[in-house]
Amino acid sequence: MSVPIVDRQPGDPFLVGRGLVKNYGSHRALAGVDLAVRAGEVLAIVGPSGSGKTTLLHVLAGIVRPDGGEVLLDGHRIDQLGEARRSALRRQEFGFVFQQGLLIGELTAAENTALPLLLAGADRARAMAGAREWLAKLGLNGLEERLPGELSGGQAQRVAIARALAHQPKVIFADEPTGALDTRTSAETTDALFAAAAQTGAAVVIVTHDRELAAKAGRVVEIRDGHIAGGVLVG
Template sequence: MSAPMAAQRPGDPFLVGRGLVKNYGAHRALAGVDISLRAGEVAAIVGPSGSGKTTLLHVLAGILRPDGGEVLLDGHRIDQLGEAKRSALRRHEFGFVFQQGMLVGELTAAENTALPLLLAGANRKQAMAGARDWLAKLGLGGMEDRLPGELSGGQAQRVAIARALAHRPKVIFADEPTGALDTRTGEETTRALFDAAAATNAAVVIVTHDRDLAAKAGRVVEIRDGLIAGGVMAA
């Protein structure tokens, strides 16, 4: 962004969506959603398929522009930014964890983890040192030079978590992060994500069908037909 973020005061809403509307042709995916998160808060967004939960995540993360309403990060509107500035925002302020990890197959675990640091301007030596540190924190010490194809599903997801956290983002967006994992590995991955995010005071937004995962979040937000269930603000 063109100006530094304002200092966050404890307890203040940090990521805010107001009156969010998103249409896909005649289908209204979001029908006026209000939601806010505080720094360090973990919120799970749940709901049936097609309810609008992934669309909400994408709008909050600046991947999609809302057709109505506004999104604020630390008091600054981000929905009005151009694509280049929203892309820079995603690189510097946000981290992402997806269901399949989305690791680069030709890069090692350490190189995958270092990508956000390199994009942020760190030199390769600094980026690789930071990447190895995060991998060690997530129990992957000794696996830094393995390619994604040489890792188990749970190990690959922890690399994805390390990559999401390497540049110390303000918000982590996770879309079905345990959807491709067995129950035990999913629980271990969830714990690793929550513990690592807590260490950096990052807010976490998780879209999930997994009710057990959602129950571990600090707050559950249910979406139905493009609205917060019950029609009340999720705050």
């Protein structure tokens, strides 16, 4: 699925969740959440374990459907789409960075980075050239042919960031992207993520327990027991 191009200005809301409800059995993970993501912003979602923050990210990203409410991208509902169309939407419009990176072990750093471009139909030469360009931007020159098992944790996460940005998505969803990294590597990795996203104009929605990481965001939203508990502007 391709969402029509909108003349979007920095600060305009373009990904909107309204009245989001999600239940897992008797547990209500989201209890009527309203949240708008603005073009080009870095939004951190914080809260204790089990608060609903990862569920909120998954619903906004079209990974799971809400049981109530709606999700709109550029004014078009995406929560009602079938799985195949939501999967295509995620490949085309969104990028993802997870705690463990989820790189494919048999592929090199360049090949992992090129995957979104190949899935979008780019020929291999163009996809690999684009992948190498993003790896260079993230300080990984000379590591393009290494397998994930030959990279440090921080290097692997930078490859995951390059992969997430290679097709220039509208928004990057990052779920605890530094949870497995030490403090110094965590700071370097998130700084690289935010800087690289800013080059493309992509928004970043990051779920984290790390308050120092969250403090680098332009906006912080706290979720507790499936409700938005509060939001503050940082900076």
